[in-house]
Amino acid sequence: TCSHFFSFTECCCFLQSAFDKIRTNQTLQTLKEENEALRRNLSDIKTGSTTSTPACGCPKCPTCPTCPPPPAVQSLTCLTCEAGWEPHGGNCYYFSTSKSSWTDSRRSCTDLGSDLVKIDSREEQMFLEIRVRDLMENDGENFWIGLTDSKEEGKWLWVDGSPLNKSLSFWMPWEPDNTNITNPGGEDCGGMGKKGGADDLMCWFDQLCGLRRRSICEKPADLPKPKERLSYGMSGWINPL
Numbered sequence: 001t002c003s004h005f006f007s008f009t010e011c012c013c014f015l016q017s018a019f020d021k022i023r024t025n026q027t028l029q030t031l032k033e034e035n036e037a038l039r040r041n042l043s044d045i046k047t048g049s050t051t052s053t054p055a056c057g058c059p060k061c062p063t064c065p066t067c068p069p070p071p072a073v074q075s076l077t078c079l080t081c082e083a084g085w086e087p088h089g090g091n092c093y094y095f096s097t098s099k100s101s102w103t104d105s106r107r108s109c110t111d112l113g114s115d116l117v118k119i120d121s122r123e124e125q126m127f128l129e130i131r132v133r134d135l136m137e138n139d140g141e142n143f144w145i146g147l148t149d150s151k152e153e154g155k156w157l158w159v160d161g162s163p164l165n166k167s168l169s170f171w172m173p174w175e176p177d178n179t180n181i182t183n184p185g186g187e188d189c190g191g192m193g194k195k196g197g198a199d200d201l202m203c204w205f206d207q208l209c210g211l212r213r214r215s216i217c218e219k220p221a222d223l224p225k226p227k228e229r230l231s232y233g234m235s236g237w238i239n240p241l
């Protein structure tokens with residue numbers, strides 16, 4: 001654009017152009033320096049973040065990573081059973097040493113604030129099967145459980161009145177057979193136990209309700225006494241009250 005002007009103007013144009021060039025270079029230099037400074041800052045931040053990750057639970061740090069929730073206190077482990085009762089799955093079990101009829105055994109359980117055991121899961125059956133096996137000295141030493149068909153033959157009910165769930169039944173292969181050789185009324189009370197261990201947990205049978213057998217009582221576990229109770233503190237840790 002300067003070519004058709006006289007030399008003074010040309011000179012002006014040249015100077016202007018040179019000045020613009022210098023200014024552009026200066027701007028570029030400034031930008032370069034700023035860019036480098038920013039890069040340094042960024043790498044400092046990166047290095048800092050890998051070497052000083054705040055510990056979980058650090059209360060003052062604003063950039064705390066998300067911490068996992070405090071370990072859940074298994075309420076089951078906080079529950080307790082009286083002496084002589086065995087805790088399992090939130091319940092307490094009493095394996096009697098004395099022997100009596102199914103009805104008398106049930107009364108003994110209710111006198112202790114419990115009832116004959118009701119088996120609600122395969123897991124509970126597994127616990128009981130192993131426990132009973134250990135306690136038995138021979139196959140005649142089996143245990144009453146809270147199962148009876150005394151109201152209606154073949155209709156097995158738990159002591160709480162609920163019907164037996166077929167998919168949660170653990171009868172021995174040939175049971176219940178309601179054998180009525182010695183008693184025309186047949187066998188109306190449920191027992192469990194196989195000294196040698198049960199095949200696939202199948203160790204229930206029906207037998208004469210009047211037989212004297214050991215028994216298993218069950219009741220929900222107790223809440224711990226106040227002094228043993230635990231609570232969450234501010235940081236998620238457990239503080240005794």
Ligand SMILES: [Ca+2]
Nearest residue numbers: 149178187188
């Ligand atoms: Ca029967």
Ligand SMILES: [Ca+2]
Nearest residue numbers: 177178206207
């Ligand atoms: Ca039987």
